[in-house]
Amino acid sequence: MQEHDLTIRNGTIVTAAEAFRGDLGIAGGRVVAMAARLQASARDIDATGRLVMPGGIDSHCHVEQLSSTGVMCADDFYSATVSAAFGGNTTIIPFACQHRGNSLLEVVKDYSERARTKAVIDYSFHLIVSDPTVEAMNEHLPQLIRRGMTSFKVYMTYDRLKLDDYQLLEVLSLANREGALVMVHAENNDMIRWIAKRLLDQGHKAPRFHVVSHDPVAEAEAAHRAIAISRLLEVPILIVHVSGIEAARIIRAAQTLGAQVYAETCPQYLFLTAADVDLPGLEGAMFCCSPPPRDYASQEAIWAGLTNGTFQLFSSDHAPYRFDESGKLPRGSDTTFKEMANGVPGIELRMPLLFSEGVGKGRIGLSEFVALTSTNHARMYGLYPRKGTLAIGSDADIAIWNPDAKVEITWSKLHDNVGYTPYEGRTITGWPETVINRGRIVLSSGTLHAAHGSGEFIPRGAPGPIEQRPAPTPDGRLFKSLIG
Numbered sequence: 001m002q003e004h005d006l007t008i009r010n011g012t013i014v015t016a017a018e019a020f021r022g023d024l025g026i027a028g029g030r031v032v033a034m035a036a037r038l039q040a041s042a043r044d045i046d047a048t049g050r051l052v053m054p055g056g057i058d059s060h061c062h063v064e065q066l067s068s069t070g071v072m073c074a075d076d077f078y079s080a081t082v083s084a085a086f087g088g089n090t091t092i093i094p095f096a097c098q099h100r101g102n103s104l105l106e107v108v109k110d111y112s113e114r115a116r117t118k119a120v121i122d123y124s125f126h127l128i129v130s131d132p133t134v135e136a137m138n139e140h141l142p143q144l145i146r147r148g149m150t151s152f153k154v155y156m157t158y159d160r161l162k163l164d165d166y167q168l169l170e171v172l173s174l175a176n177r178e179g180a181l182v183m184v185h186a187e188n189n190d191m192i193r194w195i196a197k198r199l200l201d202q203g204h205k206a207p208r209f210h211v212v213s214h215d216p217v218a219e220a221e222a223a224h225r226a227i228a229i230s231r232l233l234e235v236p237i238l239i240v241h242v243s244g245i246e247a248a249r250i251i252r253a254a255q256t257l258g259a260q261v262y263a264e265t266c267p268q269y270l271f272l273t274a275a276d277v278d279l280p281g282l283e284g285a286m287f288c289c290s291p292p293p294r295d296y297a298s299q300e301a302i303w304a305g306l307t308n309g310t311f312q313l314f315s316s317d318h319a320p321y322r323f324d325e326s327g328k329l330p331r332g333s334d335t336t337f338k339e340m341a342n343g344v345p346g347i348e349l350r351m352p353l354l355f356s357e358g359v360g361k362g363r364i365g366l367s368e369f370v371a372l373t374s375t376n377h378a379r380m381y382g383l384y385p386r387k388g389t390l391a392i393g394s395d396a397d398i399a400i401w402n403p404d405a406k407v408e409i410t411w412s413k414l415h416d417n418v419g420y421t422p423y424e425g426r427t428i429t430g431w432p433e434t435v436i437n438r439g440r441i442v443l444s445s446g447t448l449h450a451a452h453g454s455g456e457f458i459p460r461g462a463p464g465p466i467e468q469r470p471a472p473t474p475d476g477r478l479f480k481s482l483i484g
Helices: 077-086 104-118 134-146 165-178 189-201 208-213 216-233 245-256 283-287 296-308 350-359 366-380 477-483
Strands: 006-014 019-027 030-035 044-046 051-054 056-061 089-097 126-128 151-155 181-185 237-239 261-265 398-408 427-437 440-444
Touching: 006 366, 006 398, 051 366, 056 077, 056 350, 056 366, 077 089, 077 104, 077 427, 077 440, 089 104, 089 398, 089 427, 104 126, 104 134, 134 165, 151 165, 165 181, 165 216, 189 208, 189 216, 216 237, 216 245, 245 261, 245 296, 261 296, 296 366, 350 366, 350 398, 350 427
Parallel strands: 006 044, 006 051, 056 089, 089 126, 126 151, 151 181, 181 237, 237 261
Antiparallel strands: 006 019, 019 030, 051 398, 398 427, 427 440
């Protein structure tokens, strides 16, 4: 009988396919045994009354990243990965961001060195492509894809990052040829710029006008255009951080027609609304992200999309900026809505929020929770089956949850460097108590046991398919809530 380095016994094991009572045996950083009953090893965790699930994979987060306007994130690779681990994650995939004029190879070298010395859990990188030069397209991108960075993000907005439609076609063609996945930030830049100019000309500078300028039509139009471009080439795309009804409806319609379109959403679109941005003074800046939170009808549309298969991924889009001149308010009290750093923190609360309000309220099942927070990320980004599941031979990346733990959210209990949380004061049910990454206990009982730099870079394979469920029938409740 194989000796185990660690056993986890008496828990309910949950994967994206099933849930059952059983024990896990771990050796050499991998799962080596799954059985109804195993003999306890020298290191043994009694998981009675607990859920034993794959560690979360947050595949959309911004860490130690300089924005296009020159503002640095509040979190480095240490604070971000510590915060992620306390939220039940064992792998993150942040961005190595190319700004115009930068070499992609140098960008990756820089980010790799920062992460190597600081990360406490495993990580990989997406690339942000803002300057698709001949050299970048013909040499650097193919080289980085072969090194295991098999996904990259492009923007349809932000003057200093956006690509035009011709460039999008070029990037998608390269992705198809090299076996990579393109993630798209879909908002119509000219619509946003046109509205914003008129608001500022009329003296409207408050944070709430960020929401006004990022009209839902701008997101819907860009999503439709991105899908059309991808359909022309018959190349899959992933539309990230979808915020509301119109974009969700367009994505679902394309999926129903058979288009290879995947979609992601985030906590801010389930738990925040435009009303949160409409606070006195500049306080609303704490809730500003792009696309912005919408209204309650949009929240219900996003919940519907999570349950009917429109969205395959639930990510944090953790974009941590402090509420001061180093982050959200670069010009202090004179900062206008166009100058605020865009983004909200959420890397630690992504999974607990969805567990509490999704599983706890009966909107999604346990296996759907695992798929949305871990397994689908692993499949989509070329990590499966090493990551994202509990199976013989998989990495022992495990989060043991207390489904009954009640936690009042306050930033003082979190582990990022942001200084606030947009979810302050909420009480949620369910929290990860023990997190294991490659067989090593990263945290238990509220204590971190992982050192700086103990996480590893994980090269990824080609993106894998995720089964898309058919649309509900026209008289179904979820369909009605989606189309409004």
